[in-house]
Amino acid sequence: MLISSLNSAAFADTLILITAADTANNQATKQQGDVVRIYDETTDQTLGYNIFHISQYLPGLTGNGQVFLSGAQVSQLNQLLTTNGFAADLAADLSPKFVIGYVKTLTPHPDSDHLSVTEVDVDHGQTLQIVCGAPNVAQGQKVVVAKVGAMMPNGQIIWPGALRGVTSDGMISAARELALPNAPKKHGILVMPADIPAGTPFDFDQAAKVVAAQNAAE
Structure with a gap:
């Protein structure tokens, strides 16, 4: 699952990615460059990412609230994750919600x-x-x-x-x-x-x- 959103008022130029629901365990974060990984501290399951300065990586991405990423855009984000030492674990979800x-x-x-x-x-x-x-x-x-x-x-x-x-x-x-x-x-x-x-x-x-x-x- 991949849920993507922009909220320019609260998080300027930041793409919020959610890959799993919150768990009952404590959450932890790790930042490498412009990427912050949010994960379950007990199981190490990735819950999502915050991508700072998203306009540098996905120019032209606009919206407020949920945004839908193309396969090419997800591939670019996976490359960004790899560059910053994270697993390329994002999968495009192109079905209407x-x-x-x-x-x-x-x-x-x-x-x-x-x-x-x-x-x-x-x-x-x-x-x-x-x-x-x-x-x-x-x-x-x-x-x-x-x-x-x-x-x-x-x-x-x-x-x-x-x-x-x-x-x-x-x-x-x-x-x-x-x-x-x-x-x-x-x-x-x-x-x-x-x-x-x-x-x-x-x-x-x-x-x-x-x-x-x-x-x-x-």
Whole structure:
């Protein structure tokens, strides 16, 4: 897994790379040149890297929040790691992290009166089990799925997890969670038009228009 982000306000000209979820053990760091490795002190597992002065190594890389690196850019970063004495252990992840999903099944959670367990078809023929607490989720909907490896606009990262003992691999998202303009304040997921194929990469501009249309219809 490779999650990349830029935050120019907090960390100027620094690329933050996350390769694994935080562990319960103490974290340690090692800096060589412009590279800082963050790792689990007990297991020596790499958790991520901070790359300082990233504009020198990947000129033209811009963004705020999650950014998606090409295979060539990851290769350049691996070369930088090797030059500074670290293992070239970054692997490019080119799959979209926000996609349109189709809610194929929906059943009550066995240990909750407000959670539902869904099976959601996404891209590449994959079906994800996602626990959802939204009151308006229903079978047959087209929804926005934040897959494992997605970084939400508020900085939250979607990891594999479980809710009350039931596996949940992703999140069915609300307009507010996607930071869409004029998102409704009421609790509920964003339901997308039925004619959008499951697996389509999520388009934030298109979704903003959907929100505007839904607001106008209410």
